[in-house]
Amino acid sequence: MKVKEVADLVGISVRTLHHYDEIGLLVPAETTESGYRLYSEDNLAMLQQILFFRELGFPLKQIKDMIESPSFDREEALALHRKMLLAKREQLDRMIETIDKTMRHAKGEIEMTNKEKFAGFDFSHNPFEQEARERWGNRAVDEANAKVGRMSKEEQHALGDRMNAIYRNLASLRHLPPDSVEAQAGIQAWYEFLQTMGHYTLEAFKGLGQMYVDDERFTRNIDKFGEGLAAFMRDAMAIYADRGKSQ
Incomplete structure (x- = not known):
């Protein structure tokens, strides 16, 4: 089947199929001398697999890694x-x-x-987890999930209260310079909190702060504690990480 035929069959765009080809996720079985992409039955089976993963929220990079794994079944x-x-x-x-x-x-x-x-709401699966895995690797995320999974409900609530207390404290400091003693003390408390959940390098900590601003989902949730908190934390986390690396 030609790319347009596959696109019409599946209900996705030709551009999407071209992108899958370009990143090596779904390479057509054949390309004619005139440049037409031709898809085989095996290609269609793999495309179905890819779209199942996409429907469940997996990023393309992770899908590619999984289906290329020798152990993939x-x-x-x-x-x-x-x-x-x-x-x-x-x-x-x-x-x-x-x-x-x-x-x-x-x-x-x-x-x-x-x-x-509130029946039916389920926040046990972090919507940002796959992105965190893709950017920073699995170790910190896996360690954090394992620790939370071993906690009782009471311990999990206490953990959430502690995290919120750190956010509220930082929100009260957000009008100070991010390199101030108070701001850096607040950010150190956040860094130490994250270290109790998993191993975050200073570089990963700095990158996490940048993500707070780059990803509007993070910004929206963090700024609920105070407008501008996400940007303040980004700046303070970068200063904390750079100072730590220079010591």
């Missing part, structure tokens, strides 16, 4: 896709039920407990 991957999609469907069903109940509650037809209002 397509049947195992499909079984994993099915398991993840069933879990996703179950969560969506719970959220739809919560919406229906909330609409009835708003009309005065039923009463809802506070717990029922």
Whole structure:
């Protein structure tokens, strides 16, 4: 099949297929002398696999690494896709039920407990985890996840309270120069907190601060503690890391 035929069949753009070819993710079985890309049945099977991974939120780089691994098994991957999609469907069903109940509650037809209002929400999977893995490697993320996984619910809540306290303290300092004694003491508390969760090098710590500004999702969440906090933390973290590397 030609690239346009594949694009129409699957419902993606020709540009997307060209990009997959350029990065070596899905290379057509053949390219004619006139430059037409021709896709085989094996190509289509691999494209299906890629799109399953994409649907589940995996970045292209990680998909490429996985499918090129000597240990990659397509049947195992499909079984994993099915398991993840069933879990996703179950969560969506719970959220739809919560919406229906909330609409009835708003009309005065039923009463809802506070717990029922949040049924179906699941934040146990960090939406930024894959990006963190891609940028900084698996070690820090795996160590952090393992430590949190071994904690009781009470310990996890205490950890969250500690993290929020650090953010609130930094927010109170954000109008000071980022190289001030107070700001650097606050950032050191953040660095030490992260070190209790996993191993972060000073370079990774500095890069993490830059991500707070580059990624609007981080900026939006951090700035909930105080407008401009993300940019302040970026600057303070860079100063802390550079000073640490020079010692």
